Amino acid sequence: MRFSAYIAGILLLAGCTAQDKMPTLFEERAAASGITFRNDLTEDEHQNIVDYLYFYNGAGVAVADFNQDGFEDIYFVRNQGANELYWNKGDWQFEEGAAAAGVSGISDFQTGVTVTDINADGYPDLYLSAVEYLHWKGRNEFYLNNGDGTFTETRLIDGMDVVGYGQQALFFDADNDGDQDLYVLRHSVHPSGAYNNASQRAVRDAKAGDLFYLNTGSARQPVFEDRSEDWGILGSQIGYGLSIVAEDFNADGYLDLFIGNDFHENDYLYLNDRGAGFELVTQESFRANSKFTMGVDAGDMDGDGLADLFTLDMKPWDEVERKNALGAAPFHIHKYKRGQGYVEQFPKNSLHLNAGNIPRKGKSALPVFEDVAAFFNVESTDWSWGVLMEDFDGNGTKDIFVTNGIKRRPNDLDYIQFLSDGGGATTVDEEIYKKMPPGAVENRAYSNQVRDDFAYESALIESSKAWGLNYKGTSNGSAYGDFNNDGRWDLVVNNLDGPALLYANVLGTSSTMVDFGGYAVQFKKRSGALPHWNLGTRGWLSHSSTRRIADDFGGSILVNWPDGSNEVFTLAPGTLNRLRPGAGTTMGVKTDVTLPLKYNSAIPDTLPFVHEEDSYTAFIQTPLLLEGVDEMGPAAAVFNGALMVGGSTNKAPVWITRSDGHWDTTKVNADKEFEDTDAAVIALGNGTPALLVVSGSSQRPNSSRQQQDRFYTAASFKSPGTVIAGPGTNAAAVAVLDMNGDGIDDAFVGERCVWNDYGAAPNHAVYFGNEKGGLDWALQDWTAQLGMITDVIAADFDGDGKKELVIATDWGSVQKINFQSGTPEITKLTEAGLWRHLNAGDIDEDGDLDLLVGAVGENHGIALGQEEPLELWIKDVDLNGDRDFLYSYVNQGIRYPLFGRDALIKESVQYRKSYLKNRSFSGKPFDEMFQDELKGAQKLSVGSTASLLLQNQSGNFVHYTLPNHCQRAPLTASNFRNGAFIVGGGTDAFHTSIGTVENMCGFEVSWGETGLQSKRIAYVLRGSVAEMVAFENRLVVLMNDGPGIVLY
């Protein structure tokens, strides 16, 4: 035994060694290159995370060729102590010389570093940010490069120091006048709990507020004026500004700004009003953002020419850390806090793909974004500081590198609830912070395998190990540069309490790299193309190389130098190209770009109707729903020449007509008690056509009148509806077909869920039409086990001239019910899923109807697969009369509870004894936690959440997964039009651990040469899309808790 164990040990060691020698994309060479920098933190009673919340944020690093010797140098910032400048001597040898160069820094606590060429002399200058707080003295510092290897500290802003909570600065040309303007980003030090209302946003703060300085001088002789107010820059205490990046998000030729704010303050997206000011458009451009936003970077991830955005937060990927960390607030609390003046924010990373612009009259075009972080599994990189988006492997697409780790984790639930016990207001700081659990985390890297606008096979592949970048520690500032001029990006990382890392890129493909000397320039492919800027301020407190990859520039580049001259250069491919003023071919004077139309969407018409959801949320009754079940509707259908749109509870339904180019509305106030969820036209047995409107709400039992359904006839269609007798349903959808073969229309009403008992078998209603024109409710056994219905349609799929019923369910399958034989025959069309929507259309034009099946999509962040399904066990574990929910999912091969310990003890208080602390819960496999509980429990299981198209092949349905585009949100509505499905969807009712997913813009799905294909529609269709209805030769789209809009 002992011997064999010894052998096994050797084998294991051998295995490790072999793996260690696997060649990686990067090799770490700091020590070998002479770089000995460390950012060691001195922590004591007078300076620590209790006194200063950003004590563990680390410091920045800058890459620039300061002495213009052709090799990019590295400048490291130390929080406390002297900064270091490493001159690049070539051949991976560096020599420290900060003191001799005069750039050791003078402030007591330093943070960010940025680089610019303030006087257009081709020599990069340095700007440092510093914190004046506690006993720390300091100010932001500017070092003018003398061009001889030394710098002179200079007051940049005439006679004035910038003193406060400096974080980072950004030099950029805000008004395209060729000189560098300045944005000073500062954080805040106030406890976050002090602010509950966003009204503080407008109050400027002398030390925390951000500042914008317009350069009113020239490229050679800068003059800075504080223009924060008239340029529309906010500067309050609630702006916990942590990061900034400038990009031209709306592709109008002017640099816009994105600022990541920590805590509850919104991130700021400032659109540049063509050089005349900034406009804050966060609310309009995004549907949800990261909450505790840290590092940000911008760049074109999907190759569509538009700048995308990646923002970091602190959601852990590791099971134990994820469960130990404070997560999102419960739904109703989240909603309330948001109502204090904030946008939707959730504690996770966001990868905002730029989906193009909405043009606006008299304003800059508005860029809109689709957050696909969850879809690409990059939403949880743990306590992340810096992100860089560049093409590290040289395959032509931008990859992602994320720095990670915090010295101690203050958001640890056990720490907050137990370890700090007795601490609070009186204990000395040291006792408080020393109990905080450590938080070293591996850095992450993602290789971009995205193809063709993300439409088909695409992935961001976690490659930190394969690339040699998985250092585990506390890494903060990071920057890229090409230190040996081989056309491949190398990396440098500033670590807290650890040695700096220098990664040499040894396996990447060399790119066509351009070096602009020390100058800040605009460049473009050709005259008339969109400009780019060689800005280096990005990531975390840092500044990367101002060189650029120009592989897709087609061999030449047009450069606009700071003196206003334009020159064309021919590029040598696959190598470094050094461009200098005067060495190219002179072009004419720079002209303003005109907007390329392809990025702009059409503007829809709006209906005189806005659906307002009531304030009730099902989460207060059932906290562990994946999606709230109360945000249904509005119902919409065309009847008698008018469009009927249902209201939510206490909002009247309306009839909308169109005459003389105007929309007219008539409210039916008498029917406002109903929450209308669906409607369908029915021919009553006496020959009278009618509109059947069904109502449902999980707010009240079926015995209440509001759960009754009703119909309107043409004779009295704007009068109160006729209520149909029956037991009432929490209706989600209705379909009309002849079910009993008597030639008279009947109606099937699918129930969403049982009141206060989600998961139980709902009570679907069947109304049989009688000859007198009435509708008779009937109990039908075959409906008993259909499941929780989200949508129903009736259509003739088998071509026998009679309609079949198809139902979509939550946690169940899509089922087809054929009434031809007299007894209903139920066929399962899919596996269990979280289905949301059905529609029929002959997409492949083979003469029969195909079936579009919408589901919640794949942008929710819950790991699942057919082999590793998401499971939900429902049982009254504690015998208190209320069924409890136990979810499980598989994380890295092991099945765990989906939600945390706090969620479990709210389901069943008995578990508070078993898991008094999170540490006894976190990381414990589900099967070890629950055994008896699962006996006799209802088990629900879902292996896929993708939306599908079922192609009808002579009655057999062949499954096709809809293109990736359409998986970005729940697919909740569609319209079959010109042989294609227009699809839309979204929800703001997901559990807050998933967050709002309603940023998917509309797509058109059609059947092409190679099968299904998708493309953007001409409009930006975002929100909780509920219904699409063709009316008056237009396509009307209705949102839940949103406007009605008219497309086409």
Next chain:
Amino acid sequence: MNRLFPSLTVLFVSFFLVQCAPKEPYTDHSSDLQNEFEAITQILVHDIFSPPVAARVYAYTATAAYEVVAQSHPDYRSLNGQFHDFPAVPAAPNATEYMPEIAALQAAGKVATALVFSEDRMQQHMDEVMAKLVQNHGKEAVSISQAYGEIVADYVLNWAKGDHYNQSRTFTKYEINDDPMRWKPTPPDYMDGIEPHWRNIRTLIMDSAQMFKPVPPPTPSMDTASVFYRDLMQVYHTVNNLDDEQTAIAKFWDCNPYVSVHRGHVMLATKKITPGGHWIGITGIACRKAGLDFFRTADAYLRASTGLFDGFISCWDEKYRSELVRPETLINENFDAQWKPLLQTPPFPEYTSGHSVISGAAGVMLSGVFGQNFAFQDSTERPYGLPDRSYPSFTAASDEAAVSRLYGGIHYMPAIEIGVSQGRSLGAYIDTTLVTYTGNE
């Protein structure tokens, strides 16, 4: 600290004596019971029990100890027929070795262990106590007495199951809406409204949660001429102009089991005893001062905790009827966005003040046991670094506890005044209805 050291010394010395001189068994089992309640209080603090739920633990624990006493001594009347649904428990064993003190300690300990979350901490305390009792009274006496204590505890726990506590865990959460005068979660943590369905918990003595329903609060209004607005401004100005004595009073009676402290990036819980825990502490102090024997001590805990238990039900019934907004919310939203009360606003509606109601009730109950003018020095808050305060009577202490909520900036005056009167009314009712000790004073 200097006050704490001598008592610790005494404790160590007494341990020493017990160990070395078993021939003279100590008989101060009153202290054992006080220590047991003290241990429970510490665990309730650690486990973060909310005020109503903590009162439930105290009441059922005291019930178990007291019912053993009632079954063991003719001067004490059983709770069967007095507390709603309370069962008839088997009589105490007729054995010479049987010691009701040990049985009562065991019964209370078992009930507490079942009701707290940190079972091991309670068990550890009980093991230490029982080991000491074995040394003093021998294994036989302890095991016979323990066995009976277990029986009574099982009856109490079985009875407790019928109080709707378990069912109410999953009742609907408090719904937030747009009504500006309706309670909303408060800074810094915006916690959910606590125990919105506590009125469904079975009362002990009151015939319903609504029995002492107070008059509605003044009509909420931001009209500057309204009574409500005047009360709101009183909170604002009082907090902005606190003197040292008012500040000391507010902090002394804070009794918030979970204050979320945000210091820099660091979020901490400062944990303290609940309002009920404070009065349980006072009960122990009074028992010690009056030198009550074990049986009377058990009786005192029972009477005090009964007042607390029904008091919380009565108060919470009103809180989630009126659902009145806290001063902090209105002040922040209307005229001072950065204003913070001295004490952290607790997470439930404003009217009536819980501390006022239960202090009113407990004051009446304790006056019934110890007399109207029983002066005492309150040292309950020492573990939280607060100096002792002295009171001429329980009534005076409860008056101060009530008004502390105004100084703390978390209640308007009507919630305090009407709350105290609500508590005293229900206290008086319980005091006359609940018959326990029937012997001579």
